[in-house]
Amino acid sequence: GDSVTQMEGPVTLSEEAFLTINCTYTATGYPSLFWYVQYPGEGLQLLLKATKADDKGSNKGFEATYRKETTSFHLEKGSVQVSDSAVYFCALSDQGNAGKSTFGDGTTLTVKP
Amino acid sequence: DAGITQSPRYKITETGRQVTLMCHQTWSHSYMFWYRQDLGHGLRLIYYSAAADITDKGEVPDGYVVSRSKTENFPLTLESATRSQTSVYFCASSEGGTKYNEQFFGPGTRLTVL
Numbered sequence: 001g002d003s004v005t006q007m008e009g010p011v012t013l014s015e016e017a018f019l020t021i022n023c024t025y026t027a028t029g030y031p032s033l034f035w036y037v038q039y040p041g042e043g044l045q046l047l048l049k050a051t052k053a054d055d056k057g058s059n060k061g062f063e064a065t066y067r068k069e070t071t072s073f074h075l076e077k078g079s080v081q082v083s084d085s086a087v088y089f090c091a092l093s094d095q096g097n098a099g100k101s102t103f104g105d106g107t108t109l110t111v112k113p
Numbered sequence: 114d115a116g117i118t119q120s121p122r123y124k125i126t127e128t129g130r131q132v133t134l135m136c137h138q139t140w141s142h143s144y145m146f147w148y149r150q151d152l153g154h155g156l157r158l159i160y161y162s163a164a165a166d167i168t169d170k171g172e173v174p175d176g177y178v179v180s181r182s183k184t185e186n187f188p189l190t191l192e193s194a195t196r197s198q199t200s201v202y203f204c205a206s207s208e209g210g211t212k213y214n215e216q217f218f219g220p221g222t223r224l225t226v227l
Contacts, residue, residue: 036216036218043220044156044218046215093215099209100146100158103155105155106156
């Protein structure tokens with residue numbers, strides 16, 4: 001079945017540092033890939049997505065590129081801010097999977113001033 | 114208000130009591146989901162629904178019951194609450210029908226079972 005493996009946390013960075021959170025996946029088809037973010041006390045919200053190989057999703061300075069050859073979708077940001085402190089989830093959705101998504105376990109990011 | 118809402122936001126109950134968590138969405142999305150989030154376990158799917166009157170079990174359905182008589186509502190019932198069901202519960206919806214299937218999450222219900 002489908003699975004998502006993401007970098008274990010927690011990750012602690014100083015403000016303006018470079019962020020990478022690794023995500024790899026296993027899927028039988030050609031899935032869409034997502035990064036969701038969860039701020040403290042809130043539900044998850046979509047951060048960015050990519051629907052086919054070599055697509056780059058981007059939002060709020062975050063980027064991730066759909067790499068079919070390495071089955072990866074790593075999240076990057078060039079300069080993190082304190083307000084980026086949150087839990088980040090990598091996920092995939094495979095057509096024909098009854099609308100369900102498969103989520104990684106989440107990576108907690110803390111950014112210190 | 115447009116979007117997906119959950120009620121109550123916080124609930125404390127006792128072991129053995131029945132509890133119902135409500136979820137309402139205004140987009141007429143076909144798919145709806147219930148997840149629980151526990152430290153060390155990420156998100157786990159409890160039940161999902163592809164349309165009104167169509168529901169199916171997820172990864173951890175034991176002890177839970179769902180119904181979906183209307184497209185916009187998807188209540189989750191704990192028939193006899195146990196301490197192991199203390200968790201944060203999230204409802205989500207998705208348009209479905211395409212490969213994109215991004216999900217929209219509610220704000221969550223924090224349930225404590227004493």
